[in-house]
Amino acid sequence: MKQVIDEKEGWRAFPPFPLALVTIPGSPPNIITAALIHVFSFDPFLIGVGIAPSRYSYELLKAAKDFVVNIPTKELLDQVMFCGTKSGRDVNKFEKTRLTDIPAKEVEAPLISECPVNFECEITQTLETGDHYWFIGEVKVIHRDVNFSRENTLCYWAGEFRLPGPLIRRR
Ligand SMILES: Cc1cc2nc3c(=O)[nH]c(=O)nc-3n(C[C@H](O)[C@H](O)[C@H](O)COP(=O)(O)O)c2cc1C
Numbered sequence: 001m002k003q004v005i006d007e008k009e010g011w012r013a014f015p016p017f018p019l020a021l022v023t024i025p026g027s028p029p030n031i032i033t034a035a036l037i038h039v040f041s042f043d044p045f046l047i048g049v050g051i052a053p054s055r056y057s058y059e060l061l062k063a064a065k066d067f068v069v070n071i072p073t074k075e076l077l078d079q080v081m082f083c084g085t086k087s088g089r090d091v092n093k094f095e096k097t098r099l100t101d102i103p104a105k106e107v108e109a110p111l112i113s114e115c116p117v118n119f120e121c122e123i124t125q126t127l128e129t130g131d132h133y134w135f136i137g138e139v140k141v142i143h144r145d146v147n148f149s150r151e152n153t154l155c156y157w158a159g160e161f162r163l164p165g166p167l168i169r170r171r
Helices: 007-013 056-063 074-083 093-097
Strands: 020-024 030-034 037-041 046-051 066-071 117-128 133-144 155-157 160-162
Touching (some): 020 074, 046 117
Antiparallel strands (some): 020 030, 020 066, 046 133
């Protein structure tokens, strides 16, 4: 039996999304936790991040040419929560989380050293869709730790953090 539910409840019915820490150039650079993140194209390789206009990161992104999508592991959950609940308007998130910023190769936004994957993205398009504004970036450089395992990355939706879960089949 199925029930018809309204959109206030219905958005929760999505499976979890991948979770990222997005770094944005500024003085100091900022970090925002984002679950609204997706691959928008493989060729060119485009990644989009949905950011609400109330975020300090939105202000920074409007003035920025680039951002970096950093993929955190479960060991970074406290830092993920910090960057997802505190604003860069009030705190320096690199300083407070003790995450290490390292220079990117081709963009101004820094990489987070502790994240095993970093996508350097140059903003090519923006989309005003509704209560989130999509910043779409062309991936210029990808850094991946030699010991990277997808199993250790994080997913999030509707207030729940999860690991990706076991592999059940290959396509
Ligand atoms: C797990 C998690 C996921 C989040 N995903 C998003 C997102 O995709 N887009 C967004 O605008 N805010 C998202 N947020 C909220 C921002 O991270 C939060 O408002 C943050 O404090 C904004 O920081 P800023 O003001 O420095 O930009 C998320 C928060 C958490 C905890």
